[in-house]
Amino acid sequence: MATSYLPPALTADAVTNLILSLNLPKPISIEPLEVSAAFHSIYLIHFSAPDASSIPARTEKDGSLTLVLRVSGRQLPGIKTLNEVGAMNWVRQNTHIPVPAIVRYDATENNLIGYEFTLLEKAAGVSVDKVYDTLSTETKTNMVRQLTDYLIELHSRPWKEGFVGGLVPGDDGETVRGPPIDEWFWQVPDIEKYWTSFGMHETLDTINPISAQGFPSYVAYNVGCLERYIHAIEVHPALEPHRDMIPRLQSLSTTLQQPEFMDQLNHVAYIFAHKDLHFANIMCDPEQPGCPITAILDWEFSGVVPAPRWNPPRAFLWNYKNSPKDKAEHTRMEEVFEQVCREKAAEWMLEEMKMSELQESMQKVVNHVRAITEVCPKGQASDRVALWRSVAETAMEKFGV
Numbered sequence: 279m280a281t282s283y284l285p286p287a288l289t290a291d292a293v294t295n296l297i298l299s300l301n302l303p304k305p306i307s308i309e310p311l312e313v314s315a316a317f318h319s320i321y322l323i324h325f326s327a328p329d330a331s332s333i334p335a336r337t338e339k340d341g342s343l344t345l346v347l348r349v350s351g352r353q354l355p356g357i358k359t360l361n362e363v364g365a366m367n368w369v370r371q372n373t374h375i376p377v378p379a380i381v382r383y384d385a386t387e388n389n390l391i392g393y394e395f396t397l398l399e400k401a402a403g404v405s406v407d408k409v410y411d412t413l414s415t416e417t418k419t420n421m422v423r424q425l426t427d428y429l430i431e432l433h434s435r436p437w438k439e440g441f442v443g444g445l446v447p448g449d450d451g452e453t454v455r456g457p458p459i460d461e462w463f464w465q466v467p468d469i470e471k472y473w474t475s476f477g478m479h480e481t482l483d484t485i486n487p488i489s490a491q492g493f494p495s496y497v498a499y500n501v502g503c504l505e506r507y508i509h510a511i512e513v514h515p516a517l518e519p520h521r522d523m524i525p526r527l528q529s530l531s532t533t534l535q536q537p538e539f540m541d542q543l544n545h546v547a548y549i550f551a552h553k554d555l556h557f558a559n560i561m562c563d564p565e566q567p568g569c570p571i572t573a574i575l576d577w578e579f580s581g582v583v584p585a586p587r588w589n590p591p592r593a594f595l596w597n598y599k600n601s602p603k604d605k606a607e608h609t610r611m612e613e614v615f616e617q618v619c620r621e622k623a624a625e626w627m628l629e630e631m632k633m634s635e636l637q638e639s640m641q642k643v644v645n646h647v648r649a650i651t652e653v654c655p656k657g658q659a660s661d662r663v664a665l666w667r668s669v670a671e672t673a674m675e676k677f678g679v
Contacts, residue, residue, distance in 0.1 A: 303329035364445035401573030403563035443492020
């Protein structure tokens, strides 16, 4: 991620002209937000009560309206905006999870500000991480109950035909399958810095597991990842010390696709997941009794995944702090979640989230080889690369390669 690829600050006139070009009323004021965002610059767009009535979004008690303009950087052109819009539309249409309405968007730079953007309804309240330390144990537990209900709803709508990928808006207004997207993907700034500057002609598609309509199974996705990592090892000079791994990785890729392994490895439920449900992405209303959840934000990296991969960075129920005390609190909240699942007779969901030993081995190889191909070109973590390689090689032995 590179904050230098965020857009420059926009003037109030530039934002106003954009809003008018979208056939919306003239705002009464525009308020840039100071946020430490890696992917967006954010502006609050305020409308008067008379004008707000013409905009399909939640108004304030006095009838006025505030929209959120998220102006995207150029790290993942097109794919991130489309996935965010497709995901949010699907969630609003198919679940009871509170998600802000999308008023307008543009996944191209063919507009008056020259950047991709989404214009969203403003969610009520504040993000949970801002008030977390003030909440009672009972309130936190009630939040877990709300979130568990949302997860049950998502897990109760499995993609039975198998699919790993994102969701994008279709031409007819329906949501359709799109490419997978993850925050760990190589992004344009780093491709230019660590690949193009070395004379390599790589793109988002050539070094990320991107397939236009996703992958048909868990194995297919991991094979797609391995193919990209093998390519990276083949071409980047910083990865030359690991080229002796290529024959084993190629053999593993072939082995994973053999029927006796595919049947076991693909024995998963495929569910739609946010994948980054920490408390900075969850809005609540401290002014209301029980501090209810009002919205779930930041869906740009969501997608359909194997159920054991619903929470890959272990972000769920994290209060966005890293002290030992906060890490212990995170573990406690995970235990509360498991207890709530049992209370709601949702042990089946906890079982879906578990990996088999063989699936864990496949995932270990993919995760650790990805880490190697990510850090070596950047000259980072040289003290850990040998360990990661050892873990990957040991995991490959489970498949006889």
